[in-house]
Amino acid sequence: NAGVTQTPKFRILKIGQSMTLQCTQDMNHNYMYWYRQDPGMGLKLIYYSVGAGITDKGEVPNGYNVSRSTTEDFPLRLELAAPSQTSVYFCASSPTSGRATYNEQFFGPGTRLTVL
Amino acid sequence: AQSVTQLDSQVPVFEEAPVELRCNYSSSVSVYLFWYVQYPNQGLQLLLKYLSGSTLVKGINGFEAEFNKSQTSFHLRKPSVHISDTAEYFCAVSDRATDKLIFGTGTRLQVFP
Numbered sequence: 209n210a211g212v213t214q215t216p217k218f219r220i221l222k223i224g225q226s227m228t229l230q231c232t233q234d235m236n237h238n239y240m241y242w243y244r245q246d247p248g249m250g251l252k253l254i255y256y257s258v259g260a261g262i263t264d265k266g267e268v269p270n271g272y273n274v275s276r277s278t279t280e281d282f283p284l285r286l287e288l289a290a291p292s293q294t295s296v297y298f299c300a301s302s303p304t305s306g307r308a309t310y311n312e313q314f315f316g317p318g319t320r321l322t323v324l
Numbered sequence: 325a326q327s328v329t330q331l332d333s334q335v336p337v338f339e340e341a342p343v344e345l346r347c348n349y350s351s352s353v354s355v356y357l358f359w360y361v362q363y364p365n366q367g368l369q370l371l372l373k374y375l376s377g378s379t380l381v382k383g384i385n386g387f388e389a390e391f392n393k394s395q396t397s398f399h400l401r402k403p404s405v406h407i408s409d410t411a412e413y414f415c416a417v418s419d420r421a422t423d424k425l426i427f428g429t430g431t432r433l434q435v436f437p
Contacts, residue, residue: 212367248333248429248430249429250328250414250427250428250429250430251368251414251427252427253424253425256424266424298367298368300367300368310356310375312358312370312373313368313370313425314369315360315367315368315369316367317365317366317367318365318366318367
């Protein structure tokens, strides 16, 4: 199993550009998450999904959109990039067994995004 | 809402010395607690978790943590660290109201030879 994969690894955007961060997992997990990690700030939840076709906002959703058309894929879309979106983005997945917080979250290697 | 405090942003230590990374959470109601490790340029991976039962939890790579309900703490310990333990360590607590994990700001463990 490859686990959780993310592309690209690095990206530089100009202000106002758009892009999609890709995330794929091959563990048949229902739950998937997008986090951003800023220095000294820990991880903040952007969006999450409890299954195909179901998504919901996390703590910091403004400026982002997601979709979940399949169990495997959970892309994150930035429509109008802003310098405040410079961050490292992590995708994670976890299996379904009772409450979501029973379970380990499996993380991808991250995408480092810079908006200039 | 739940919150997590990791009091030390950086912990320098010499190889083979013991280490404790501190974590406190805000609520005394039933919680689930986690420690994750992030090696340079990698994603996070689970070290250990506490859901219920014994308050001393053993994880991978020789780490262990003790759940202390009265102190609302979940400190991570290792009796003898290696250079390879150099990484960022995140404590996380479940928010039972939202069924989400709340992460602390992280502690950078730097092990020197």
